[in-house]
C-alpha cells in the first residue's frame with residue numbers, strides 16, 4: 350500500500366528531461382522535511398516551514414492523500430489516461446520521497462508494469478534510500494534524478510547525504526544525474542564546496558543546478574546567481590518551467 354497525492358499529465362519542468370511531456374505520479378510522505386527551503390504553511394494555527402511540496406510531505410495532509418492498495422486499479426487508470434493522451438508518455442514518479450515505497454508490493458507491481466510496457470520512468474528522489482537492485486530488478490531500467498539536499502535545506506548532512514545509497518543507484522540504474530536546488534546566498538557561500546564534496550564519491554555524474562523557488566517571485570530572486578554559478582563552474586543550468594509558466598498552481 351502506498352499513498353498518492355496527485356497524478357496528472359504535464360511537461361517535465363526541471364533537470365535533464367525538462368521540456369518532455371510526462372505523466373506525473375506524486376507519492377505522499379518524505380523521510381526529510383527541509384525546513385530551510387522556507388515555504389511556510391499553517392496547520393491548526395501553527396506556522397510550519399518546509400519545501401514547495403509540503404502538502405505531499407507533512408502527514409498533516411495525509412487525510413487528503415489517496416491510498417493505493419491495489420496495483421490493478423491504478424494500472425487500469427493509467428491505461429485509460431494513456432489512451433486519452435494518445436501515446437505512452439515519460440513517467441515521472443516524484444513526491445515527497447517516492448523511494449520510501451520502493452519495496453512495497455503494490456508500488457513495485459506498478460513499476461514492473463510500466464517497465465514491461467517500455468515506458469521511460471524517472472524517479473525524482475532525494476537519494477537517501479538504498480535500493481536492493483537484485484531483489485527489485487525493475488529499478489535497473491529507471492532513470493534517477495538525484496535531487497540531493499544541501500545545507501540550505503536545513504537538514505543535517507548525515508541525514509541528507511547517504512553515499513552507499515547514491516553509489517548503488519549510480520552503479521545499477523539505467524541512468525542517473527545530480528540535481529541541486531540552490532539560492533543566491535548559497536552561491537556566495539558553500540554551494541561549490543558542498544557539490545565538490547559530493548562529486549568526490551560520485552565524480553562521473555552530470556550536475557544540474559536550479560534556483561530555489563516555490564513561486565515565480567522567489568525564482569526571479571535566485572535565477573541569475575545560479576545561472577552565473579553554472580557558467581563559472583561548468584555545471585548545467587536547469588530552470589523550473591512549470592513554476593515559470595504556472596507560478597504556484599499545483600497539479601501542473
Ligand code: SF4
Nearest residue numbers: 379381382383400445
Ligand atoms: S526531500 Fe524533497 S520532498 Fe522531501 S522535504 Fe526535502 S525537498 Fe521536500
